[in-house]
Amino acid sequence: MNRPGLTAPGAVRCRMILFVAGDEPNSRRARENIRAACSEKGSKRYDLQVVDVFDDFQTALDYDIMVTPALVVLDPPPRVTLLGDLSDTEKLHAALGLI
Amino acid sequence: MERPEPLPKLATGVEGLDSILEGGLPQARTTLVVGEAGSGKTVLALEMLYRGAMSGQPGVLISFEETGEAIRGNAFSMGWDLAALEAKGLLAVIRPKIDYNAIFAGEFSIKGLLAILSGQAKKISASVVVIDAVDVLMCLFNDPLRQRNELYSLHEWLMQSGLTAVLTAKSGQDTGLARDFTFMEFMADCVIQATQRVDTQVSTRRLRVLKYRGSAYGSNEYPFVITPRGIVIVPVSDAELAHRPLGAPVSAGQSELDAVLGGGYCRGASVLIAGPTGSGKTTLACTFAQAACRRQERTLYVSFEESREALTGAMLSPGIDLRPLLEDGSLEILTAMPEALGAEHHLLRIFQRIDDFEPEHLVVDAISAARRIGSEQAAFDFLIRLLNRCKERGITCIYVNQTGGAVSMEVLSGIGISSLIDAIVMLGFVRSGCEMERTLLVLKSRGRNHSNKFHKFSISSKGVALKTPGAHLSSEGKDK
Incomplete structure (x- = not known):
């Protein structure tokens, strides 16, 4: 997907929320995968919030999160939602503007 | 082995339905309402929820099909003020938007839904939950095996939660879910089918109980009407004649x-x-x-x-x-x-x-x-x-x-x-x-x-x- 605003990577801050369901295997993998992706280019550019839906269902409701794990990339716009454990690195990197 | 207790039931309050169900829905169990589009299954589920809330049984409605406004509007046209019940904490209406542009990047499950349901149910001490158009949510899982697994975990969760659940799902060939219905019918303790047929140019809605585990039920097909006060079913073959003698x-x-x-x-x-x-x-x-x-x-x-x-x-x-x-x-x-x-x-x-x-x-x-x-x-x-x-x-x-x-x-x-x-x-x-x-x-x-x-x-x-x-x-x- 072509996303505007990603041509000058140094200037872009990426803000996102990862929704997980406790210690579910796929949630654990999603945490690992997102951390790995962020560290590849230095985590400073990434603002990652992790929400456990069992602790905070209201935020899940606010973001219409029916399945977990799910990653919502808020900034830069437009908002993109990735569903799954983020094992599809190609799609994850594309969403984060890493390729 | 002890003798099994009589099945606890929850009266629906829908006119005529409780007599067909011999008392109501199976309490703390799952009931599935299947039907084509327009067959009245949403109204049926909604009315059960509304009547329940009115009688002091708080409930959660999650709809994957209609917007919250449409649901409240439809309900209001039948004199059911959902907003008032929501304000009193007797009802919670959740209408999540499913993001069809979401990118699939690996394995996921419906734990989010379960967390939301469980959170909302706790918040209002709900005893009833209605999941309207569960088939729409299942579209996110484009593989029958995964749909089956997710429905199974939903079922497991519902059983543990102690909630009386009503799930609605579309039937018919256009859903592509035909195979899973058999499974869903398996996991539900009670299955109600709603149909709408045109007979001599007049369209009639009908309702039939396909199964009710551990309970007797009226097995006929019962015509029903959506009136300005809700659903009314009159069992035609209610054989009990309670005629009064002729008077003066x-x-x-x-x-x-x-x-x-x-x-x-x-x-x-x-x-x-x-x-x-x-x-x-x-x-x-x-x-x-x-x-x-x-x-x-x-x-x-x-x-x-x-x-x-x-x-x-x-x-x-x-x-x-x-x-x-x-x-x-x-x-x-x-x-x-x-x-x-x-x-x-x-x-x-x-x-x-x-x-x-x-x-x-x-x-x-x-x-x-x-x-x-x-x-x-x-x-x-x-x-x-x-x-x-x-x-x-x-x-x-x-x-x-x-x-x-x-x-x-x-x-x-x-x-x-x-x-x-x-x-x-x-x-x-x-x-x-x-x-x-x-x-x-x-x-x-x-x-x-x-x-x-x-x-x-x-x-x-x-x-x-x-x-x-x-x-x-x-x-x-x-x-x-």
């Missing part, structure tokens, strides 16, 4: 007629006034209605033939002025075009008027029109159920029936209905010289010592009159 005599509205009838009709009786067109059936029925209303006995007149104005206008010529009776509220006229609604709908409209108006007497003019409502079967069901309802309430019923066309006598005398008719007044014409004369014959009047002769019958500006009881008429109708 009640005047037919004219003294000579009362004499012929052996003192009038009986209260709570079903009276059939039959005859060809123009023989005075409506006049006779209105004579009765007028007299009843003048005694301040509320009477409901269901007119399938004429508008309220046409009826009141036409009755002025035989000197029956219904207008003051309408004004003082002793008479109500309910008009309906037979073709305008399905049989169920007609029936329910009449039942609701009966509930609200609480009449002592009912006139249906004419039951011959019932056939125009739909098929022969529909007309028969309509009549027998109306008869039963009035018999249970002890309401005197005057059924006007046009003979020589439309519904024949067999419809009335066949399959048990004749036993429900207590009195039959036959009107007709005979030739007398070069005139046609009206005749009246009491064919039957249960519990009354009635005349069995043909009587000359006339209608003038002073109403109906009978000439010399016993006056003999033409040989063809002679009664010995």
Whole structure:
């Protein structure tokens, strides 16, 4: 997907929320995968919030999160939602503007 | 092994449904409502939730199909104020948007939904949860095996939660979920199917319980109607007859007629006034209605033939002025075009008027029109159920029936209905010289010592009159 605003990577801050369901295997993998992706280019550019839906269902409701794990990339716009454990690195990197 | 406890049930409060379910839905279990689009399954689930909340059982509704506004709007049109219940913390309506542009990047599960449901249910101490259009959510899992796994984990969670759950799902070929329905039906303790079919140009919704684990249930297909007050199901084959015995005599509205009838009709009786067109059936029925209303006995007149104005206008010529009776509220006229609604709908409209108006007497003019409502079967069901309802309430019923066309006598005398008719007044014409004369014959009047002769019958500006009881008429109708 072509996303505007990603041509000058140094200037872009990426803000996102990862929704997980406790210690579910796929949630654990999603945490690992997102951390790995962020560290590849230095985590400073990434603002990652992790929400456990069992602790905070209201935020899940606010973001219409029916399945977990799910990653919502808020900034830069437009908002993109990735569903799954983020094992599809190609799609994850594309969403984060890493390729 | 201990003997199993009787299955705990949760009454739905939906009129007629609890008797079919023999008490209600399985408590703390899952019920699946399947049906095509437009079959009424959402309204059914919504009404169960609403009635539950009204009786102090908080519930959570999560809908994947309609917007929260649409749900509240639809509910409001049936007089259900969901917003008020939400404000009181008796109801939570969740309408998540499914992001169809979401990127699939690995494995996921419906834990988010479960967290939201569990959070909301805890928040309002819910005992009921409705998941409307679970099939829409399942579209996120494009593989039947995954759909099955997710539904299974939903089921597991519901079982553990102790919530009484109602899930709705579309049936039919266009969902692509056919294979999973078998599975969903497996996991649900109770499965209700809603359908909508067009029969002789009239569309009818029907409901059938496909299974109910550990419980007996009414296994027929029951027609139901979505009325302005919600769903109403009237089990047609509710075999329990709770008819009241016939009551004291009640005047037919004219003294000579009362004499012929052996003192009038009986209260709570079903009276059939039959005859060809123009023989005075409506006049006779209105004579009765007028007299009843003048005694301040509320009477409901269901007119399938004429508008309220046409009826009141036409009755002025035989000197029956219904207008003051309408004004003082002793008479109500309910008009309906037979073709305008399905049989169920007609029936329910009449039942609701009966509930609200609480009449002592009912006139249906004419039951011959019932056939125009739909098929022969529909007309028969309509009549027998109306008869039963009035018999249970002890309401005197005057059924006007046009003979020589439309519904024949067999419809009335066949399959048990004749036993429900207590009195039959036959009107007709005979030739007398070069005139046609009206005749009246009491064919039957249960519990009354009635005349069995043909009587000359006339209608003038002073109403109906009978000439010399016993006056003999033409040989063809002679009664010995």
